[in-house]
Amino acid sequence: MSVLEGKELRIIGFLCNWCSYGGADTAGVGRFTQPTDLRIIKLPCTGRINPLFVVRAFLNGADGVLVSGCHPRDCHYTAGNFYARRRLEVLRSLLPVMGIEPARFEYTWVSASEGQRWRTVVQKFTEQIHGLGPIPAFKSGTCLEACLGTAI
Amino acid sequence: MNIGVFVCHCGSNIAGTVDTVAVAKAALAYPEVVFATDTMYACSEPGQAGIIEAVQKYELDGVVVASCTPRMHEATFRRTVERAGLNRYMFEMANIREHVSWIGKDKDANTNKAAELVHIAVEKLRRNTELTAGEFTINKRVMVIGGGVAGIQAALDCADGGLEVVLVEREPSIGGKMSKLDKTFPTVDCSSCILGPRMVDIAQNPNITLYTLSEVESVDGFVGNFDVKVRRKAAYVDWTLCTGCGECAAKCPSKKTPDRFNEFIGKTTAINIPFPQAIPKKASINAAACLMLTKGKCGACVKACPAGAIQFKQEDEIVTEQVGAVIVATGYDLFDFTQYGEYGGGRYPDVITSMQYERLLSASGPTEGHIKRPSDGKEPKDIVFIQCVGSRDKSIGRPYCSGFCCMYTAKQTILTKDHLPESQSYVFYMDIRSPGKGYDEFIRRAMEEYGARYIRGRVSAIQPKNGRYLIKGVNTLMGDQVEIEADLVVLAVGAEAAKGAPQLAEKLRISYDTYGFYMEGHPKLKPVETNTAGIYLAGSCQGPKDIPSSVAQGGAAASKVLGLFSKDKLASDPQVSSVSLQRCIGCAKCQSVCPFGAIEMTQFRGMTKASVIATVCQGCGNCTSACPQGAIQLSHFTDNQILAEVHALCPY
Numbered sequence: 001m002s003v004l005e006g007k008e009l010r011i012i013g014f015l016c017n018w019c020s021y022g023g024a025d026t027a028g029v030g031r032f033t034q035p036t037d038l039r040i041i042k043l044p045c046t047g048r049i050n051p052l053f054v055v056r057a058f059l060n061g062a063d064g065v066l067v068s069g070c071h072p073r074d075c076h077y078t079a080g081n082f083y084a085r086r087r088l089e090v091l092r093s094l095l096p097v098m099g100i101e102p103a104r105f106e107y108t109w110v111s112a113s114e115g116q117r118w119r120t121v122v123q124k125f126t127e128q129i130h131g132l133g134p135i136p137a138f139k140s141g142t143c144l145e146a147c148l149g150t151a152i
Numbered sequence: 153m154n155i156g157v158f159v160c161h162c163g164s165n166i167a168g169t170v171d172t173v174a175v176a177k178a179a180l181a182y183p184e185v186v187f188a189t190d191t192m193y194a195c196s197e198p199g200q201a202g203i204i205e206a207v208q209k210y211e212l213d214g215v216v217v218a219s220c221t222p223r224m225h226e227a228t229f230r231r232t233v234e235r236a237g238l239n240r241y242m243f244e245m246a247n248i249r250e251h252v253s254w255i256g257k258d259k260d261a262n263t264n265k266a267a268e269l270v271h272i273a274v275e276k277l278r279r280n281t282e283l284t285a286g287e288f289t290i291n292k293r294v295m296v297i298g299g300g301v302a303g304i305q306a307a308l309d310c311a312d313g314g315l316e317v318v319l320v321e322r323e324p325s326i327g328g329k330m331s332k333l334d335k336t337f338p339t340v341d342c343s344s345c346i347l348g349p350r351m352v353d354i355a356q357n358p359n360i361t362l363y364t365l366s367e368v369e370s371v372d373g374f375v376g377n378f379d380v381k382v383r384r385k386a387a388y389v390d391w392t393l394c395t396g397c398g399e400c401a402a403k404c405p406s407k408k409t410p411d412r413f414n415e416f417i418g419k420t421t422a423i424n425i426p427f428p429q430a431i432p433k434k435a436s437i438n439a440a441a442c443l444m445l446t447k448g449k450c451g452a453c454v455k456a457c458p459a460g461a462i463q464f465k466q467e468d469e470i471v472t473e474q475v476g477a478v479i480v481a482t483g484y485d486l487f488d489f490t491q492y493g494e495y496g497g498g499r500y501p502d503v504i505t506s507m508q509y510e511r512l513l514s515a516s517g518p519t520e521g522h523i524k525r526p527s528d529g530k531e532p533k534d535i536v537f538i539q540c541v542g543s544r545d546k547s548i549g550r551p552y553c554s555g556f557c558c559m560y561t562a563k564q565t566i567l568t569k570d571h572l573p574e575s576q577s578y579v580f581y582m583d584i585r586s587p588g589k590g591y592d593e594f595i596r597r598a599m600e601e602y603g604a605r606y607i608r609g610r611v612s613a614i615q616p617k618n619g620r621y622l623i624k625g626v627n628t629l630m631g632d633q634v635e636i637e638a639d640l641v642v643l644a645v646g647a648e649a650a651k652g653a654p655q656l657a658e659k660l661r662i663s664y665d666t667y668g669f670y671m672e673g674h675p676k677l678k679p680v681e682t683n684t685a686g687i688y689l690a691g692s693c694q695g696p697k698d699i700p701s702s703v704a705q706g707g708a709a710a711s712k713v714l715g716l717f718s719k720d721k722l723a724s725d726p727q728v729s730s731v732s733l734q735r736c737i738g739c740a741k742c743q744s745v746c747p748f749g750a751i752e753m754t755q756f757r758g759m760t761k762a763s764v765i766a767t768v769c770q771g772c773g774n775c776t777s778a779c780p781q782g783a784i785q786l787s788h789f790t791d792n793q794i795l796a797e798v799h800a801l802c803p804y
Contacts, residue, residue: 028250028255031788039272040251044772050439057801077682077772112671
């Protein structure tokens, strides 16, 4: 099944298992209604995120990418989110170079208990992406795609 | 590979807002899916039997269950596929309850989303490999943090079970809040008579090492093998020499030192033993009040001490303890009522907290059990109790009920009548909450036998009037205003998280709620576990609790630790990183980002290569992201798997 035409946009969430995935669960347990656009990919830690995953998602047509992990100093693996923050900051500054609006990408910290906060994050981000609309298609065979092809 | 997909209805929890039949049908179109069905309750006995049957009938190599969060039932279904003859790691879950059916209202959108989540689970599963858990040895020692009644119970139960226990307490003595209480509800028996012997048991048990005046500095390691650094704060007394005779306190000239143990209602000396039943019965010096430590002259205690134990040069000491599990029993603190302006904000000497009143009632307290007003030492005649001070009040960020205040207020009215038969108690309450064995009967006794007058309503102001206090409030049952003149006002202050609770949680890597109370593993099924393996909770650190509940949790946490330690080895999660020797160029980037020191550089045919110590690796995958070669891969979260999931969601 494809994206529900006209209703939904494609938003990918990379969430760490310990905090934000749990936070999304807590939001579910609390029945905190959210937009349905987001698809969550679970990872052990935000430190597992290779920034190229995010780029790949955009190249393949994602309209928005959200990363969420444990609050700084609260990482289950002590420091994974610090590494993630550095990598994702660099990624963010490079997005315009690739022709991707930086507002299509965000990273945030949500703990396992912050169900309410998770709902707010999802609502705001989804709204933001809907404001931007669908991502313009990348032309196949461009230099960027070729470079990424070898990198990933 | 043959994959089977099982889409759970979860009664109507999922099926109510997701078309599970359509999801199963959609799943059949995904690569390598040979079988897909919907099932009423996948986790139930027939549900699991259905999975096993399908695995055998369709010769499945892997199973996807689309149901609740993996935090709930991943372990259940791993066991199921294992019983079906598969490797337990050839299994993936799609979370279509917490992440779909419970948060989305549009059934079409939900169904579509659920199907896509099944798709990414299938793509991930296709790239899973069979894994076998390794084993690691565990250190069968346990640390209990907090020496209140919950921690004492946990420590004693663990020690009785044959474990070595390290008990760490922040204050100079164990005993916690319970040691400050005069009597306990609903039996009105003496608190220190119940707790005292348990405290002595702690001191005498050869399996228990007790560190008081100590705090946890840092926690490293993981279940079975924690390294905990404990800061033993300077007592300025050598406790190996101190006999607890109390000669030092008798001679100390700083007689106006604020008395923490007595809730600042009395004065003590700079060197003191906090209370007669203190364990350990050792003196310690309050550095802020000691003349020698502040001004450099005095030394009265040095002359008085027959054991020569006083050491003004003593410094904090860090000790490292190796333990396999930790029980956190750090308790609670009392709400600071001074933020309520209507109760005087702390300006009136005779408006006191319930715990201060408890010290006035106690025979070992500053007034030796005689109820006297702090201002003039006179016996009060009319006493007003105000409940819900710092409980059930959104405006001060305390929407929760502290649970035990209704009961202790009733107890205090009963004790007041026992101490002062001529007195009259008034209780302003919002609702009476007394759900416990014999609790409601107890409240009735306070009202009917002891004549406490209960007034349903809040107090709007307390004003001084001719050496007494005028309490203005409302009686919501009568629908009129009430004015009572009283000699003493006792505020039933609520419970809040212990000071420093979030900081300790961060050291332990456990989660805490908005109010600083620690989060249990599951609100119903894992009340004393945390989501960090090997760390358990007991007592009020998890939320306000009365003594019976705290003791029950202490025992429950101990039994969990004993269960954990009943095995000599624990199975390690095999979802760890491994290195491809062909690809590794020996740059050691992985080693530098590993938070656990799980990567060592080894020589292989004259070349430097990374190597993962599987038992140390915790599976965070930071190394995989750092590797420029893609040589080190976290199993079941490989680059290829994550990219396959991305491709499944974004196919353009």
